[in-house]
Amino acid sequence: MAVEASHSWRDSYKGMSSDNINGLVLALSSSFFIGASFIVKKKGLMKAAASGVRAGVGGYSYLYEPLWWVGMISMIVGEIANFAAYAFAPAILVTPLGALSIIISAALAHVILGEKLHIFGILGCALCVVGSTTIVLHAPQERAIESVTEVWDLATEPGFLLYAAMVLTAVFIIIFHYIPQYGQTHIMVYIGVCSLVGSLSVMSVKALGIALKLTLSGMNQLIYPQTWAFTLVVLTCVITQMNYLNKALDTFSTAVVSPIYYVMFTSFTILASVIMFKDWDRQSPTQIVTEMCGFVTILSGTFLLHKTKDMVDGLSMSPSIRLHRHTDEEDGFGMEGIPLRRQETSRSI
Numbered sequence: 001m002a003v004e005a006s007h008s009w010r011d012s013y014k015g016m017s018s019d020n021i022n023g024l025v026l027a028l029s030s031s032f033f034i035g036a037s038f039i040v041k042k043k044g045l046m047k048a049a050a051s052g053v054r055a056g057v058g059g060y061s062y063l064y065e066p067l068w069w070v071g072m073i074s075m076i077v078g079e080i081a082n083f084a085a086y087a088f089a090p091a092i093l094v095t096p097l098g099a100l101s102i103i104i105s106a107a108l109a110h111v112i113l114g115e116k117l118h119i120f121g122i123l124g125c126a127l128c129v130v131g132s133t134t135i136v137l138h139a140p141q142e143r144a145i146e147s148v149t150e151v152w153d154l155a156t157e158p159g160f161l162l163y164a165a166m167v168l169t170a171v172f173i174i175i176f177h178y179i180p181q182y183g184q185t186h187i188m189v190y191i192g193v194c195s196l197v198g199s200l201s202v203m204s205v206k207a208l209g210i211a212l213k214l215t216l217s218g219m220n221q222l223i224y225p226q227t228w229a230f231t232l233v234v235l236t237c238v239i240t241q242m243n244y245l246n247k248a249l250d251t252f253s254t255a256v257v258s259p260i261y262y263v264m265f266t267s268f269t270i271l272a273s274v275i276m277f278k279d280w281d282r283q284s285p286t287q288i289v290t291e292m293c294g295f296v297t298i299l300s301g302t303f304l305l306h307k308t309k310d311m312v313d314g315l316s317m318s319p320s321i322r323l324h325r326h327t328d329e330e331d332g333f334g335m336e337g338i339p340l341r342r343q344e345t346s347r348s349i
Contacts (some may be wrong), residue, residue: 019028023089024083027097031346033078035104037071044068049214087209091202091273092291094140095266099128099298102258106305118308134294138287140279147219148211152226154282157202160276167196167268183247187256190248194241195264199272201237204230206273257305270295 044067052059052078056269062068078101103125110117111204145151169249174193182189207230211221246259274280280288 015290017141023085026085027094030078030082031100033074035101037075038109041068041071087204087213089142090140090279092270094278095269096135096298099302103128121308124301124305128298129179130207131294131297135291140282143277145210148221148224159183163275171196171199187252189259190244193244195268197237197240198265199268202269203272203276204233225240227300259302
């Protein structure tokens, strides 16, 4: 047994599979398009505000601004790429790479919008890159699946059913008990719902992505009721996420919501993937620990990036500019132009 285990661990170090490489390329492309989309959309909002009523006070002049639509199309392309990435690579590889969209947004905001990036913010970006690289190099190979019914079997195993039941119970308790009392004062209430539901939505997105990939390769999965069941779960979860994420953004600062949501969403998603797809069963303890170290490195970089932006803004902004920034956040952006998340839909997902 020890010899077999040694061989299996050695085999996992032979390199990334073609599916993992495809997933990696799609995830990186998604990060670029989504990160860039927020900067382009903000430029469009700024141009529209110069000649019309600002979006933050009820204006819709940005709908006539081509630059805003370029940003919107870029975001859609990024989300499609992110959706496809889950069909090829495990969630433990794809989800943490969402942090790269924050880096791209921060870098483009520095270059295009002229917003200052503190030296510690640069260090935060570097930590995110190092952590992402660590995870990519040690991510498990994608599980070979030949039918959506195999994914359904994984989703209906006792371990994942127990996890799903615990998530749904926690979500209902938060929604009906804690949100009425603490929704306006405790940020973790709204974000908790988004993150817990998000972990289920990513598993369903992955199942749906696999079904579409197999269908396009000639094995029609649309004839199975499981495909449509996963589709229903995706729609329900995404609508719930968007609803409570919007509540969080409307109540609290974007600079606070974004990193906390990223941490909780990614943590629950990795946990769900480990339970459902048994990612860690195909890895050695050394690989698992290395992945966790990479994840913690990304978290550190994300918090450092946001914290230093708050420091710079707090020192440099006058009260009138702070008010202007608050209006920007009502438009859906912080002054720094950082995305609300690779967060929406699938990464929202």
